[in-house]
Amino acid sequence: MAEPVISVSGLKTSFRRKGLWLPVVHDVSFEVAAGETVALVGESGSGKSVTAMSVMRLYQPDTCRIEGEVRLEGQNLLTLPERKMHDIRGNRIAMIFQEPMTSLNPSLTIGDQISEVLVAHRGLSFGAAAKETLGLMEKVRIPSAAKRMEEYPHQLSGGMRQRIMIAMALACRPRLLIADEPTTALDVTIQAQILELIKLLQEEEGMGVLFITHDMGVVAEIADRTIVMYKGEAIERGETEQVFADPQRAYTKALLSAVPKLGSMTGEAGPARFPLIDVESGEPVAMPPVEDTVSIKPEPLLQVRDLVTRFDIGGGFLGSTSGRVHAVENISFDLKAGETLALVGESGCGKSTTGRTIMRLLDANSGSVKLDGKELLDLSSQQMRDMRRHIQMIFQDPFASLNPRIEVGDAIAEPLLAHNIASGKKDARDRVAELMVKVGLQPDMASRFPHEFSGGQRQRICIARALAMAPQVIVADEAVSALDVSIKAQVINLMLDLQESMGLAYLFISHDMAVVERMSHRVAVMYLGEIVEIGPRQSIFENPQHPYTRRLLEAVPIPDPTRRGIRRGLSNDEIKSPVRPLSYVAPKREYREVSPGHLVQVFGDEWGNAAVAA
Structure with a gap:
């Protein structure tokens, strides 16, 4: 493995509560190399976000105590004065958060917000910063970037706002990018675009990525190594393929067992419960039989x-x-x-x-x-x-x-x-x-x-x-x-x-x-206020007919690390606006039955096809 960009050793974070120091992260250690993606995974309260915030020293020192070592290319960040740490944040280490709307200033244009980073950290003039900003927006594949520079955050979709956050993070060519649940608030197709963009930019820039998430499908798709956190401790770590194939700890087994896997119901007609594993013992949870079952009524x-x-x-x-x-x-x-x-x-x-x-x-x-x-x-x-x-x-x-x-x-x-x-x-x-x-x-x-x-x-x-x-x-x-x-x-x-x-x-x-x-x-797929496909669940998932249904299914991250090398290709497609002029008259839609109870809307030029294949 290449030399680590960041090395965390014996990290312990405590918060002051009623005069006492309450530890919430206990003795966490890990490394991230250049060009490598390490995933910190765990559920709410596991300590993964606190770990990332501690690495960045974003907590107030009077209410938070951080111990251990956090070395960025050999330099211990925990011993630096705040002024020097300020220079490192956004410059050598950048961070993107879960909700871009709360991270962007609603009163500043997109162009001004990215330029502000370049002026503050790289000392560029406003003219040079504006030119660099345009290049960054094009790098993160913002369509019509020059026009978008003059727009405000509320005028962009969630996926485009997250791309803006990534552009700001990359503005100073950081050595480490910390991504804290960057796709959780996004739709599945937009999530797929952002994951593909992060992988693409990582290859271009050679930066290390610390990816924080609770979504094991995302972990399988993006992470080289995985660290599982539980109650503030790193309880399991290893190559992502190894952690998924042979989990050692009961909690890891329970976490993986509860992950819904697209395609796991192939051949099954009706719903099925999740097979759960006990967090403490690692043994399967017994599913009690349900009495007085009621079948589906015909009417x-x-x-x-x-x-x-x-x-x-x-x-x-x-x-x-x-x-x-x-x-x-x-x-x-x-x-x-x-x-x-x-x-x-x-x-x-x-x-x-x-x-x-x-x-x-x-x-x-x-x-x-x-x-x-x-x-x-x-x-x-x-x-x-x-x-x-x-x-x-x-x-x-x-x-x-x-x-x-x-x-x-x-x-x-x-x-x-x-x-x-x-x-x-x-x-x-x-x-x-x-x-x-x-x-x-x-x-x-x-x-x-x-x-x-x-x-x-x-x-x-x-x-x-x-x-x-x-x-x-x-x-x-x-x-x-x-x-x-x-x-x-x-x-x-x-x-x-x-x-x-x-x-x-x-x-x-x-x-x-x-x-x-x-x-x-049964499943009904909606797009722009209309049902484009409806039918039995098995038919929709195993034989999707409408292009939008297929796009939704193809974008779902699958918790299988062996698929990590598959590249989806980066798309700039966004869901279109349902806003119409007052004169708009909705067209009468036609549906074709492709199998018993499975109806698909006849689609035209919008989807690049004249009609549903017979």
């Missing part, structure tokens, strides 16, 4: 027909409407009792708007939504309130969905009392205890507040609250996207158990194709 429970939801955009003359967002455009589907229909697509495709419109949290422009034969769009507010006993929603962020000042038991009991399902407070408490046991929580936890639970436990509480009404349909809007991989697997298994025992119908809204493959019966 539709939820019927959506020609649903249209649009949003007016102001800014015209004297505040008039200047255009419309065609968020949902003439979509139709059925959902049966006991069935999971997954709505998939990238941000902005309209899948969440579809779920919120069905729940009447947003107003539809036209169309029909029938639940058990009753038209929801014609109901009054009071009638819809009563109807929500039969259709409930689980949101992506469980913490934002719970009142931080109310005990979780009261939050679960609230709908029981509001809809007179419980005869009184004692009956409500008893029902809450039953619901908490049903979702895998202890009844005595009902007296705790939301902040006293982990993310996975909070999502279980939200599921318990949704189940309190004994609904027929649950709309799950990115319900597991914010969870760590092992917690995500547990919650999905719980949802499958509840579906089998209670006959629940799920409208499962997600951008995670590997999770969708594991838990859905």
